[in-house]
Amino acid sequence: MAADHTPLTRRQALAALTGAVLMPLADPAAGSVRHERHFLFGSPVDVMLRHAPESPGDAALASVMRGLQHIHAQWNAWKPGELGRINQAFREGRSARVTPALLATIRSAARLERASAGLFNPGIGGAVRAWGFHDDVMRDGARPAAATLAAWRDAAPSLAQIEMRGDRVASRNPRLQLDFGAYAKGVAIDRALDEFAARGQGDALVNLGGNLGAMGATGWQIGIRDPFGEGLLASLATQGREAVVTSGSYERFRMLDGERCTHILDPSIAAPAQGLVSVTVLHRSAALADAAATALLVAGPLRWREVAQRMGVTQVLAVGPDGRGIASGALAARLQFASRDWRGRIATV
Structure with a gap:
């Protein structure tokens, strides 16, 4: 079993839950904090410097902002x-110009798609739209038509189908539609921490809607959110530069034909x-942690390990x-588990 730790106080738990999934716990002894909050990526964004x-x-x-x-x-x-x-160009069978930053992201995502055996697949945008998860508001409705999903599966979109030539990208699969919803936040966190480090600011935290990267x-x-309620499951202290990312089935959902x-x-x-219902990954790379958290949740209880x-991740909570x-x-x-109950329900491998 995991090590026995003192449960969190209620004040700490409430402080942690101002974010959607994960949030830094208040630590007055750690020194003065400069803090900015914005709303990006569909969620609150907190950037802090100590x-x-x-x-x-x-x-x-x-x-950084x-x-x-x-x-x-x-x-x-x-x-x-x-x-x-770029997605429009793919649909129309033509190439599109791509910036160096996005091209590098496509290349790294393609490597992670291969490493995950396709369970992390940013080419899934067409299926995301078919299920209605591209909307900001999750409305009730009906499941997609079976024929629509079958056509998408038969086309088997993959980043391996992207042709990269210089500063242009193209694909012969019109159903390949890029959606970096399970990757862009991680990439953004890594870039933000790199920027802070380049400017001599080595004690920072970036929270993009519960995906966190920190250094110092x-x-x-x-805090790691309880996937079944409003409280915490556990907390931990970062060491050096690390990212903590949780992928949860409870975060966004639709009721379709009466099914969640x-x-x-x-x-x-x-x-x-x-x-x-949730997978938390800790890794130095926020981008890798972001992709892996999604892939491991998709892999399920039998395949996640x-x-x-x-994918090269060793610190996981499923x-x-x-x-x-x-x-x-x-x-x-x-x-540091939030309760004795949670401590007893988490085994160690």
Whole structure:
């Protein structure tokens, strides 16, 4: 079993839950914090610096926010921007110009798609639209027609079908539609932390709707949300530069034909993933953690450890619909459980 730790106080738990999934716990002893909050990527965005002089700190925060706003505006698959233009070109069978930053993201995502055996697949945009998960509001409705999903599966969209030549990309599969909803936040966090480090600000935290990246010798206290309620499952302190990302079936869903359907789709069947309710991944790379959390949730209880090994992640917490879970040994030793009940329900492997 995981190490025994003192439960969190109610005040700590409430402080942690101002975010959707994960949130830094208040730590007054850690020093003064410069903090900016915006609304991007469909959720609150918090950027924090500790021990930062006023002028350099403000300049670093402003630069990071500009970078986040650019990704938010240009990499949204469903609104006008660079990614939307590329998807339109794919549908029309022509090539499109791509910026170096997005091209690098496509290349890295393609590598992770291969590593995950296709369970992480940013080419799934067509299926996302078919299920109605591209809308900001999750409305009740009916499931997609079986023929629609069958046609998507038969086309088998994959990033391997993208042709990259210089600064242009194309695909011969018109059903390939890029959706970086399970990757863009992680990439954005990594870029933000890189920017802070380049500006000499080494004690920072970036929270994009519960996907967190942090760095600093002191560490940041991070809360992991209870997937079944309003409280916490556990917390942990970051060590050096780390990202903590949770993928949960409870986050966004639609009621379709009376059935609750999660927004996380299994690319192999073009249908909502089943078997796990949340997966938390800790890794130095936020982009890898973001992709892996999605892939492991799709993999389900029988395959997630195999997929984690393929993707090179070793610190994982997976929780099933019965409220029991498994934490890898490296992560289990760091978890501070929110209650004795949760401590007893999480096994260690």
